[in-house]
Amino acid sequence: METLTEEDRANNGHTAAAPVLSVKNLQVQYTAESGNVTAVDDVSFDIGAGEVFGLAGESGCGKSTIANAVMRLLQTPAKITGGSIELAGRNLLDLGEEELRRTRWRDVAMVFQSAMNSLNPVMTIGDQIVDVFTTHERMPKKAARERAAELLKLVDISPDRLKSYPHQLSGGMRQRAVIAIALALKPSLLIMDEPTTALDVVVQQEIMHQIKELQQRLGFSILFITHDISLMVELSHRMAVMYAGKLVEVAPSKDMLENPLHPYTNALMGAFPPLSGPRVELTGLPDAPPNMAHHPTGCRFHPRCPLAIDECRTVPPPLLPKTANHDAACLLVPGYVLPRERSRR
Amino acid sequence: MSPARSTSPGPETGTAPLVQVRNLSKDYHLGSFPFRSTVRAVNDVSFDINHGEIVALVGESGSGKSTIARILARLEQPTAGQLIIGGQDIFATERRGASMKYRSKVQMVFQDPFGSLNPAHRIEHFLTRPLQLHGENDSPKALKLKLRELMATVGLGEQMLDRYPHQLSGGQRQRVAIARALAVEPEIILADEPTSMLDVSVRIGILNLMRKLRDERGVSMLYITHDLASARYIADTTMVMCAGDLVEGGESIELMAAPHHPYTQLLLSAVPDARRTQTVRPPKRDAAARNTGRGTGERIALSASHWALKVPVPAA
Known part of the structure; x- marks a missing residue:
């Protein structure tokens, strides 16, 4: 299925030939007393060069687990139990500790959730940036300090702040410093896990603007994770919606906004009151987040789905292309064809 | 349902607002003796809440x-001000x-x-x-x-x-x-x-x-x-607060359609909106937008149900 969409995208000229990140059939399990919990189930997606790819979903749907899997940061009880994660053609799951150490930060860097608190409180900002260069590039201290100053300038912080x-x-500012540290080694992929959740709207907008500018200037790819769909549509080129460990819809952001196919995407889109126009009653979703340990049969979303039909209870819908670059996993999507009947071009 | 309710009190209630807050201020004292300082968290705030x-x-x-x-x-405990609920001056009696x-x-x-x-x-x-x-x-x-x-x-x-x-x-x-x-x-x-x-x-x-x-x-x-969008969604009246001052208030939809105070405008422009057509550059946080500079506290009535604090002389 993934090859099909890849092919389509190549035909569309949508993304450059070789993806920077290619996740295929990824499965991650957490071992629990009550049995294994599959947090990420058969997830596949590509991120092209210079592409901002958004991953949206409720808390607990597995989106942060994917981020940590790509960084290979998962620790017991979490375990990658299947699939592959290829970064520029290399399967990260085959790498040893030493190779991983070299890959992390140089090729793929991450801005963590509540990153502003991930800075070391007893080290100056400057020392923490210099650390990156001396550890990964064996750069002399003096040169590293100069690079650190440049980096701070990149995110609009005065170099005087190195001593802060x-x-x-x-x-x-802390959040911007963290972004600067993440960009220090010019990674080809930057993972951002809810980079602005702890910030006020005004600051959030400043940071988002900055990220966009840097991305356009430096051309790195971004895996952007958030539950705020409006924010995601503003920033990302293409996005995926995740529910209970599975991707339920993948599409260019504009498409997703204008023509969401999956009822869950629809519900997420409808969860934001508008800032203009008449006041309309919104419905949101019933308050019953999925139980990750015992997934319902059929479509995992069916217990909360306003449109569910009988088949939804028994037939798990695969993620299939609706148009060339818009995939959805729902039996009710108009024009949805079951796999065996599918005849593509 | 019609969420756009008028703010006039219901038939069974009197005309007086349920809650009247008058000139409420709150100072927090920081530090100890030689280094004491005061932060004014709430500055001369007045508003009503109707039934x-x-x-x-x-x-x-x-x-x-x-x-x-x-x-x-x-x-x-407030530093100064009055709170009147159902006609009773609460801070004075309790x-x-x-x-x-x-x-x-x-x-x-x-x-x-x-x-x-x-x-x-x-x-x-x-x-x-x-x-x-x-x-x-x-x-x-x-x-x-x-x-x-x-x-x-x-x-x-x-x-x-x-x-x-x-x-x-x-x-x-x-x-x-x-x-x-x-x-x-x-x-x-x-x-x-x-x-x-x-x-x-x-x-x-x-x-x-x-x-x-x-x-x-x-x-x-x-x-x-x-979250301004949610305020617009449920609130009859919205009031905007900036650094301890109430800078603007009014009927929610009216206020967000025509924000008057620079701080309200700043807040509104910062709300992520997927449907926004053009990208908005974040406005520079200048003194005028960020700190109202504790102006005269004078309110300008923009309409019967919308007012804003007079903005102190803008930084030229």
């Missing part, structure tokens, strides 16, 4:  | 909006703190539904306590009936009464917190960012519940939030 401790900076 | 009205108080963190809620809940009578009129719902429910008790406990403390010695049977009613009002099944907080989702817990506030049949509920810790998909459910309580029970609410 994290607590002397505002939340927004 | 059956939802008033939203929006602003960034640190703007003082939660402080106002905490003062109204009598969790903090100096020490909230009386039981006050608490049966004013209830609060907190931001964090994970921290505001004691993990050692079943849901039943949280709802039984206020009923026993404030109610009229109900028989166990009558109590059960009331519990069931409360749960139904907030959209929870009766079987949830036997659960512990950790067995509930964030949205369900927040519903319990609202039920707990409702148990004493308050006239006003102070809701301090009740949805900010919840998943986007269930936020709407809580907002709709708040709307339902206003429409069906006539409960007034002070809704504290930094």
Whole structure:
């Protein structure tokens, strides 16, 4: 299925030939007393060069687990039990500890959730950036300091701040410093896990603007994770919606916004009251987040789905292309054809 | 339903607003002796809340909006100002703190539904306590009936009464917190960012519940939030707070269609909006937008239901 969409995209000229990141059939399980919990189930997606790819979903749907899997940061009880994660053609799952150490940060860097608190409080911002260069590039201290100053300038922080401790900076500044550290080695892929959740709207907008600018200037790819769909549509080129460990819809952001196919995407889109126009009653979703340990049969979304039909209870819908680059996993999607009847071009 | 309600009081209530806040200020003192300093968290704030009205108080963190809620809940003592509820000057008559009578009129719902429910008790406990403390010695049977009613009002099944907080989702817990506030049949509920810790998909459910309580029970609410879109969605009146000052207020839809104060404009332009056609450059936070500079405190009436604070001379 993934090869099909890849082919389609190549035909569309949608993404460059070779993806920067290619996740195929990824499965991650958490071992629990009550049995294994499959947090990520058969997830496949590609991120092209210079592409911003968004991953949206409720808390607990597995989106952060994917981020940590790509960084190979998962620790017991979490375990990657299947699939592959290829970064520029290399399967990250085959790499040893030493190779991983070299790959992390140089090829793929990550801005963590509540990253502003991930700075070391007893080291100056400068020392923490210099650390990256001395550890990964064996750069002399002096040269590293110069590079650190350049990096801070890149994110609009005065180089005087190199001597500041994290607590002397505002939340927004700290977040920008963390982004600077992530970009220090010019990675081809930057993973951002809810980079602005702890920030105020005004600061959030500043940071998002900055990320967009840097991305356009430096051309790295981004895997952007959030539950705020409006934010995601503003930033990302293409996005995926995740529910209970599975991708339920993948499409270019504009398409997803204008023509969401999956009822869950629809519900997420409808969860934001508009800032203009008449006040209309919104419905949201019934308050019953999925139980990851015992997935319902059929479509995992059916217990909360307003449109569910009998088949939804028994037939698990595969993620299939609706148009060239718009995939959805729902039996009710108009024009949805079951796999065996599918005849593509 | 028509959510765009007029702010005029209902037929059964008088013309006086339910809550009148007058010239409320709060200073926090920092440091100790030689290094003492004062931070003015709330500066000369006045507003009304009518019967059956939802008033939203929006602003960034640190703007003082939660402080106002905490003062109204009598969790903090004000430095100056008056609070008049139902004609009674509260700070003058109840100096020490909230009386039981006050608490049966004013209830609060907190931001964090994970921290505001004691993990050692079943849901039943949280709802039984206020009923026993404030109610009229109900028989166990009558109590059960009331519990069931409360749960139904907030959209929870009766079987949830036997659960512990950790067995509930964030949205369900927040519903319990609202039920707990409702148990004493308050006239006003102070809701301090009740949805900010919840998943986007269930936020709407809580907002709709708040709307339902206003429409069906006539409960007034002070809704504290930094989410302007949700304020527009449920609040009849929205007030904008910036660094301790109330800078603009008015009928929610009118205010957000034509924001007057630069700070309101800044806040509105920062809300992520997928449907926005052009990208908006974040405005530089200059002194005029960020710090109103404690102007004269003079209000300009923009219409019958919309006012803004006069902006001090803009930095040229």
